[in-house]
Amino acid sequence: MSTLSLRLPASLHRAIKELARREGISINQFVTTAVAEKLSALMTEEYLQERAKRGSRAKYEAALAEVPDIEPLEPDQKAPAQLV
DSSP: OOOOOOOOOHHHHHHHHHHHHHHTOOHHHHHHHHHHHHHHHHHHHHHHHHHHHHOOHHHHHHHHHTSOOOOOOGGGSOOOGGGO
16 A cells, blocks of 8 residues: 545535545545546557457458348337337
């Protein structure tokens, strides 16, 4: 574990303090979770961008061509617009 000294605007600190209190956790735990969530989102974006680079439109279309052209089963059919 390491220590990080952080300067925050007073308004942000108050908001974090209140949200942490509502969640029943410490400010430290709140900030740690928030940073972990942000890192996860950024890393996921990078991962998906790298995967997309390996994609092939031709392979996608070939796979799609293998899907039978039939009506979906009852549970998979789209609901009428007036019910949505």
